[in-house]
Amino acid sequence: xxxxxxxxxxxxxxxxxxxxxxxxxxxxxxxxxxxxxxxxxxxxxxxxxxxxxxxxxxxxxxxxxxxxxxxxxxxxxxxxxxxxxxxxxxxxxxxxxxxxxxxxxxxxxxxxxxxxxxxxxxxxxxxxxxxxxxxxxxxxxxxxxxxxxxxxxxxxxxxxxxxxxxxxxxxxxxxxxxxxxxxxxxxxxxxxxxxxxxxxxxxxxxxxxxxxxxxxxxxxxxxxxxxxxxxxxxxxxxxxxxxxxxxxxxxxxxxxxxxxxxxxxxxxxxxxxxxxxxxxxxxxxxxxxxxxxxxxxxxxxxxxxxxxxxxxxxxxxxxxxxxxxxxxxxxxxxxxxxxxxxxxxxxxxxxxxxxxxxxxxxxxxxxxxxxxxxxxxxxxxxxxxxxxxxxxxxxxxxxxxxxxxxxxxxxxxxxxxxxxxxxxxxxxx
Amino acid sequence: xxxxxxxxxxxxxxxxxxxxxxxxxxxxxxxxxxxxxxxxxxxxxxxxxxxxxxxxxxxxxxxxxxxxxxxxxxxxxxxxxxxxxxxxxxxxxxxxxxxxxxxxxxxxxxxxxxxxxxxxxxxxxxxxxxxxxxxxxxxxxxxxxxxxxxxxxxxxxxxxxxxxxxxxxxxxxxxxxxxxxxxxxxxxxxxxxxxxxxxxxxxxxxxxxxxxxxxxxxxxxxxxxxxxxxxxxxxxxxxxxxxxxxxxxxxxxxxxxxxxxxxxxxxxxxxxxxxxxxxxxxxxxxxxxxxxxxxxxxxxxxxxxxxxxxxxxxxxxxxxxxxxxxxxxxxxxxxxxxxxxxxxxxxxxxxxxxxxxxxxxxxxxxxxxxxxxxxxxxxxxxxxxxxxxxxxxxxxxxxxxxxxxxxxxxxxxxxxxxxxxxxxxxxxx
Numbered sequence: 001x002x003x004x005x006x007x008x009x010x011x012x013x014x015x016x017x018x019x020x021x022x023x024x025x026x027x028x029x030x031x032x033x034x035x036x037x038x039x040x041x042x043x044x045x046x047x048x049x050x051x052x053x054x055x056x057x058x059x060x061x062x063x064x065x066x067x068x069x070x071x072x073x074x075x076x077x078x079x080x081x082x083x084x085x086x087x088x089x090x091x092x093x094x095x096x097x098x099x100x101x102x103x104x105x106x107x108x109x110x111x112x113x114x115x116x117x118x119x120x121x122x123x124x125x126x127x128x129x130x131x132x133x134x135x136x137x138x139x140x141x142x143x144x145x146x147x148x149x150x151x152x153x154x155x156x157x158x159x160x161x162x163x164x165x166x167x168x169x170x171x172x173x174x175x176x177x178x179x180x181x182x183x184x185x186x187x188x189x190x191x192x193x194x195x196x197x198x199x200x201x202x203x204x205x206x207x208x209x210x211x212x213x214x215x216x217x218x219x220x221x222x223x224x225x226x227x228x229x230x231x232x233x234x235x236x237x238x239x240x241x242x243x244x245x246x247x248x249x250x251x252x253x254x255x256x257x258x259x260x261x262x263x264x265x266x267x268x269x270x271x272x273x274x275x276x277x278x279x280x281x282x283x284x285x286x287x288x289x290x291x292x293x294x295x296x297x298x299x300x301x302x303x304x305x306x307x308x309x310x311x312x313x314x315x316x317x318x319x320x321x322x323x324x325x326x327x328x329x330x331x332x333x334x335x336x337x338x339x340x341x342x343x344x345x346x347x348x349x350x351x352x353x354x355x356x357x358x359x360x361x362x363x364x365x366x367x368x369x370x371x372x373x374x375x376x377x378x379x380x381x382x383x384x385x386x387x388x389x390x391x392x393x394x395x396x397x398x399x400x401x402x403x404x405x406x407x408x409x410x411x412x413x414x415x416x417x418x419x420x421x422x423x424x425x426x427x428x429x
Numbered sequence: 430x431x432x433x434x435x436x437x438x439x440x441x442x443x444x445x446x447x448x449x450x451x452x453x454x455x456x457x458x459x460x461x462x463x464x465x466x467x468x469x470x471x472x473x474x475x476x477x478x479x480x481x482x483x484x485x486x487x488x489x490x491x492x493x494x495x496x497x498x499x500x501x502x503x504x505x506x507x508x509x510x511x512x513x514x515x516x517x518x519x520x521x522x523x524x525x526x527x528x529x530x531x532x533x534x535x536x537x538x539x540x541x542x543x544x545x546x547x548x549x550x551x552x553x554x555x556x557x558x559x560x561x562x563x564x565x566x567x568x569x570x571x572x573x574x575x576x577x578x579x580x581x582x583x584x585x586x587x588x589x590x591x592x593x594x595x596x597x598x599x600x601x602x603x604x605x606x607x608x609x610x611x612x613x614x615x616x617x618x619x620x621x622x623x624x625x626x627x628x629x630x631x632x633x634x635x636x637x638x639x640x641x642x643x644x645x646x647x648x649x650x651x652x653x654x655x656x657x658x659x660x661x662x663x664x665x666x667x668x669x670x671x672x673x674x675x676x677x678x679x680x681x682x683x684x685x686x687x688x689x690x691x692x693x694x695x696x697x698x699x700x701x702x703x704x705x706x707x708x709x710x711x712x713x714x715x716x717x718x719x720x721x722x723x724x725x726x727x728x729x730x731x732x733x734x735x736x737x738x739x740x741x742x743x744x745x746x747x748x749x750x751x752x753x754x755x756x757x758x759x760x761x762x763x764x765x766x767x768x769x770x771x772x773x774x775x776x777x778x779x780x781x782x783x784x785x786x787x788x789x790x791x792x793x794x795x796x797x798x799x800x801x802x803x804x805x806x807x808x809x810x811x812x813x814x815x816x817x818x819x820x821x822x823x824x825x826x827x828x829x830x831x832x833x834x835x836x837x838x839x840x841x842x843x844x845x846x847x848x849x850x851x852x853x854x855x856x857x858x
Contacts, residue, residue, distance in 0.1 A: 016602065018594070045601075065853065067851075068849065068850070069852070070851070072597055073597050075601040076853070077601075078601050079602050081602075161757060161758050162757060165753060168504075168505075169502070169756040172441070172504035172508040173508050177752075265699045265700075266696070266697050268696075270691075270731075273739075274738060296726075296733065297727075298730060301726055304725065305697060306699065306703045309706065318725070319749070319751030323606070323748055324594060324595070324753065327594030329593055419758040420497065422494060422501045423494070423497075424505070425494055
């Protein structure tokens with residue numbers, strides 16, 4: 001035994017994924033094997049449960065329950081979006097001390113890594129011996145350091161399959177179809193739409209990423225020429241498209257989101273009784289005092305409206321792919337599921353090692369004579385907290401579109417096999 | 430041989446489904462076995478290809494191609510929404526005569542059945558010996574006569590899985606979540622959302638069907654009390670909800686759609702250059718001259734807006750489930766796929782029988798000592814064309830909600846096995 005003897009707390013935080021429970025269960029099953037960890041407690045809704053002292057004892061859960069939870073999408077412990085204040089840290093540590101907590105595992109993205117960092121700094125300040133490990137998850141795939149993030153592969157598989165199906169639908173009933181894809185800060189998930197292209201004329205024919213500046217007139221020209229060429233246009237648009245493009249944003253500069261800009265032209269004038277009440281806190285106002293329409297499907301709807309108004313195309317539709325991207329239970333990538341489990345296991349193994357102090361589990365890709373493989377390593381919390389990673393600039397081709405060869409080489413093994421569409425021997429379209 | 434000797438034409442029509450190609454391929458493979466059918470031609474985009482003489486010869490397609498197409502979502506021949514005029518029928522029959530077409534198969538919903546009916550009536554009027562068979566498909570499940578429609582089972586499986594995943598997501602990050610489900614005329618697909626309920630407190634907690642009148646104040650009260658009880662609310666809303674409720678509509682009475690009503694309060698005032706041009710035909714105007722926002726996600730967004738304004742609930746989101754409902758390649762029900770194949774096969778078998786004239790293939794459910802089974806039968810085109818079927822009135826419980834026992838008994842065998850979510854032994858929420 002090398003780690004301190006004591007109890008462990010584990011929590012889940014941020015937007016759920018289809019495989020975050022794999023990491024959770026991997027950590028429980030591994031923790032049971034280590035005598036240093038006497039019991040593992042699950043914090044309900046992460047920090048919130050730690051503040052309210054709401055914990056679930058996990059070692060007593062039978063294996064069949066753990067197995068079933070591991071294949072269930074979203075966070076079984078409940079999730080939360082909350083950064084603890086100093087005062088809140090004090091309250092948490094009061095409990096931690098009473099409970100003899102010596103291990104803290106927090107599964108989440110960059111914001112959750114920041115929470116882990118705050119907890120770790122507080123422990124250090126108090127001279128309290130606590131081993132803090134951040135376990136990565138995010139469908140956005142935008143964590144720094146790691147090659148890729150558990151959760152991304154399954155979300156990418158969902159997006160790929162949505163585009164595979166929609167490409168067929170759009171071939172059958174031609175028109176312009178816009179699909180809005182999640183990922184406010186990085187285009188990795190939007191890029192996965194290109195996996196919908198299985199034959200030369202397949203869509204998405206146009207892909208708009210948050211890393212590049214979005215211009216509405218350029219967009220209209222693109223749609224027009226694509227429609228001219230193919231008689232249809234299947235289009236992937238990141239919810240995070242903005243005027244500057246993330247590459248040219250300075251540190252801490254906020255992007256001018258196209259969704260915010262377009263929403264500013266929309267007025268909703270419902271009968272008085274259904275409108276926002278002056279003193280209501282339930283209405284989200286943006287920094288300009290406008291009613292916030294973020295988290296809605298307005299981006300796709302207004303782009304549709306603009307295409308209809310400006311181009312002579314009758315059939316224009318949009319879908320905002322929404323929460324199924326992160327929670328659909330039938331689009332789980334096997335590799336993603338295995339890796340999510342592994343980062344949970346490896347977090348526990350790391351935590352009981354002699355020299356371990358704090359860190360986040362990261363993935364290194366191995367090229368095993370051409371076969372895909374990974375190993376994990378520890379990176380300091382400082383290196384992954386808060387900031388996010390862009391889609392690599394050199395994965396864009398000179399044309400401005402995604403370099404599909406480079407991106408497929410990266411993404412294919414993470415997503416795994418996809419359903420293959422059929423075509424008549426002599427193309428009929 | 431009993432049917433006339435000649436060629437066959439097959440077409441696909443209306444909104445695609447995930448299994449419409451199974452029916453298509455089933456018909457080809459069966460047709461090859463019958464000497465009466467010399468060749469089968471696929472009409473590109475249904476009636477449109479028949480008007481433009483665009484046909485694909487199908488018997489030459491290798492089996493591996495047919496197999497791959499059969500598992501591909503959407504209509505491989507292309508689809509169309511068009512009712513042929515008398516003049517168009519004349520043109521079609523000019524070609525039919527030249528091509529010696531004696532069999533016509535049309536795969537689609539009630540509108541496609543009407544097209545088949547028109548074609549058949551025209552042939553009869555001309556004294557032209559043509560055997561017309563309508564092959565049913567629709568995700569809406571609203572065809573008359575048949576027990577259920579191929580295409581519905583897979584769409585229902587998608588909806589069920591979206592709710593299974595979203596129920597977990599909503600448990601993890603609590604709030605109000607509204608999902609808009611397809612099905613303008615009937616609530617069958619919306620009802621499938623209840624398959625998301627696997628444990629007592631699971632959602633959807635509220636389900637709004639087009640058969641019942643929708644009242645916005647009642648809706649707000651429902652949401653409020655559900656949120657009070659569960660600390661969250663997962664809600665299924667049919668895109669076809671309307672003020673009267675379909676049950677109380679007289680024949681040919683149009684429903685007052687809630688989506689149309691809510692859209693009428695929305696103004697989009699984009700910079701002049703992006704607004705509708707006076708002479709543009711690309712802009713869809715409704716009968717009142719308003720810009721049409723149908724086919725958008727506005728219903729969910731405005732319901733969200735109203736909930737936020739009127740109830741003290743911070744986290745309110747909506748998703749409009751969209752085209753993945755009818756085209757997602759990983760949510761195909763095996764039973765649905767088999768039955769879709771069977772109706773294609775049986776359409777061909779029926780067409781070459783001695784006494785056959787015209788008809789639509791319908792499904793009869795067999796209770797084989799408690800085991801599920803089906804057989805098909807022929808029903809006159811007249812009996813399925815144009816009109817649609819409501820969700821049965823006696824499948825509503827006295828409370829006004831869906832009678833879940835009755836509906837599950839009906840839908841479970843069609844949808845097949847669903848992924849099962851896990852729960853801690855001692856419930857933690």
